[in-house]
Amino acid sequence: MGKYVEKKENNKNVNNWYPGHMKKATNQIIEKLKLVDFIIFILDSRVPYTSFNSNLNELIKNKRKLIIFNKIDLADLDKLNLFIDKNLNKENDYYLLLNLSDNSSKEKIFKKIDDFSKEKLEKLKNKGIKHAVTRALVLGIPNVGKSTFINMIAPKNIQKVQNMPGITRNITWVKINKNFEMIDSPGILEPRFKDANSGIKLSLIGSVKEGIINNDVLVEFVLNFLKNNCLEQLLNYLNLKELPNNNEEILKNIAVLRGFLLKNSEYDIEKAKVILLKDFKNGKISKVFLDEV
Ligand SMILES: Nc1nc2c(ncn2[C@@H]2O[C@H](COP(=O)(O)OP(=O)(O)OP(=O)(O)O)[C@@H](O)[C@H]2O)c(=O)[nH]1
Ligand SMILES: [Mg+2]
Known part of the structure; x- marks a missing residue:
């Protein structure tokens, strides 16, 4: 090892x-x-x-x-x-x-x-x-x-x-x-993250507690990762055949799917971010590998 x-x-x-x-x-x-x-x-x-x-x-x-x-x-x-x-x-x-x-x-x-x-x-x-x-x-x-x-x-x-x-x-x-x-034994992390993305990956799998790394950073990382590596799983999750143009559209799509609307009938994008991260952590988007092979 x-x-x-x-x-x-x-x-x-x-x-x-x-x-x-x-x-x-x-x-x-x-x-x-x-x-x-x-x-x-x-x-x-x-x-x-x-x-x-x-x-x-x-x-x-x-x-x-x-x-x-x-x-x-x-x-x-x-x-x-x-x-x-x-x-x-x-x-x-x-x-x-x-x-x-x-x-x-x-x-x-x-x-x-x-x-x-x-x-x-x-x-x-x-x-x-x-x-x-x-x-x-x-x-x-x-x-x-x-x-x-x-x-x-x-x-x-x-x-x-x-x-x-x-x-x-x-x-x-x-x-x-x-x-x-x-x-x-209680879970123990290394006192320093191994590299720039380690903290993000550890947050996404629920090994670093919520609130340490900003949700926007986590969402951006996970969407880019899925687009580049797990397109099929992402489309399944979004219930779409084609990928929306950008991450904002993807989040809007999640908000539509879940009926996350604000009072002024805007989509609740913040709520969509939270649910995406939660679903990823709970394995609703699975068969992933976030490290380098
Ligand atoms: N999908 C899946 N979930 C698992 C598996 N093993 C454990 N889990 C889930 O992972 C979560 C964490 O499990 P724990 O056993 O509490 O993890 P731990 O390492 O003891 O965590 P700490 O005590 O916080 O250090 C729980 O929701 C488990 O149900 C697995 O093989 N597959
Ligand atoms: Mg434990």
């Missing part, structure tokens, strides 16, 4: 919004590292580069790591696979593609966890210890599905889940079964 780190650009934009709780959570994670056998590192498949926190990766470099490319239901799988071919050293990096809205992912997860636990269990068995417990720490930026991952394999839904950042606030141990325990 070294290539991810090399790609990171040297940018001087210190995020002055960086939430204090993330610093605190990072320290709590460092404390827990010695207690776990491996790390489950969760990424958003729409932005596998942008959602890869290199700082966290540096902290866990001595640990075995299972990389989860999550939310594949929302991603362009061809591009994701190309990205994986280019960036993962398949002999050393263990990874799994998942859609956690699909309950059948459970089996895939347990199989992989068994693979990861085997080494330790065998070592202990040779020493005569039969009932060993394997422990894993789930890490990632906010909103990638860490708690959803844990809920999927836990005996019952324990962790709170919502499509916005900062839902998990504390390190939490969760017992999966008598042989396996996991730690859920």
